[in-house]
Amino acid sequence: MSLVRVLVLEPSELDPVGPLGDWLRDAGAELEIVAPAEGPLPPLGDYDAVVCLGGEMSASDDAVHPWFADVRKLLAEAVSARKPVLGICLGAQLLALATGGQVRAGTRGPEVGPLLVAKRDVAAQDPLFADLPFTPDVMQFHSDEIHVLPPSAELLASSPRYPNQAFRVGACAYALQFHIETTPHVVARWCENSPESAAAARPGDVDDGRLRSVHEDIAETWKPFAERFVRLAARYAGSLPGDPPPPRSLPLV
Template sequence: MTSPRLLVLQPSKSDPLAKLGTWLAAEGVELDLVMLREAPAPATLDGYDGVICLGGEMGALDDLDHPWLADVRKLLSSAVSKGLPTLAICLGAQLLAAATGGQVRKGPQGPEVGILLVAKRDVAGNDPLFADLPFTPDVVQFHSDEVHLLPPGAELLAASPKYPNQAFRVGTSAYGLQFHIETTPEIVLHWADKDPEAAACARPQHFDRDFLEEAHRDIEEVWRPFVARFAQLVRGELSPVGRLGTQLPLV
């Protein structure tokens, strides 16, 4: 059996696949990584079974400085229209929202940074990826922009008090996560060093090595099974929202 193939779009060296790559490789998923500052995004999604779009320090509409952002939004829009399983993280989620009719803006309440909780919405109980998550899972937050308005028809799956649109689904199987689940303590510490002004918005202990290591163990316990379910969706072993599972013949 041929391994499913995912297109991975990485806007910045500062936000690599990290744990997400390890978890997906363990699920037998083939990853085709495109570093967007170094290579063009593919023109189409032909030959791919799904898409991942990672985060970065640029804004979702900063096309003047990063003209390839328009190509990314086009691919994400195409993924939604084709019903391809898609996982878009932080900047990726903002690009997914902008590509499908939502609105992204600078967060009026300032940066959201640290190891924080998000809360599942009731509708998440019917979602194949979110249903089995705990009600208030830990996540890594490190963003200054927000998804201000969700795309038309999108389902809000998780929220936080500061910025409500934390996780959403567009169409049957395209997911946007405003937060991070893929990081390591080293990655988060690097972000804090690069952007001390944003890091100052978090509680100081959130950048202690021991605190980060324990937090990432908790995050892996919750979100690795989530990623495994995403891999099942890519393999066709899990039905997207709005589609019935395989029907057995009547006898």
């Protein structure tokens, strides 16, 4: 398998690609990490897949972050071209907006700390989610919610507070409302920068020992998920046996 070229969008320096980048590289990916706020995005055609990470900003705040429009356009183009996409937290919300979904301020307050999400039945047939545990560990740190899924999206995982935790739109574009790329240090930094959000965590859940323990569990579960994402991208790029079906057009929102 030749190296899979992955464009990684880092909207904020507070959310680097972290261990997720190591997992992708170990699986055979070559990453190009781009900060979309700093200049034009590279052409989508240069890459086999796209990862869009999180950030402290609101996904609907184009007035403050006008480059959001360029990110949404690239994500919509990737969905239409059947290039695998992985959107995480803010990235998931931008993917939802790019493909016809809706995002709003969370009506039940911030969701913060190590928590579980539950796979939906349809996830048993999904190439990335099928092998996940029924209730995988994740890291939550968000105040906005994906209120309405894009048309034809398949909901893959939920939680009691905010049901739209993971979905697939199109053939191979995935959105995770939660985080899998963090480290204890990164989460501690978020808590320092957003003490009001951190106060929503359960007692002890953002203590150092608890964060170290849950990140070990996250790595055990989500590193294989990242490997499956790279294999999926390789197959769609034609570097693994079994070519994907021809592209179909989706509206760019």
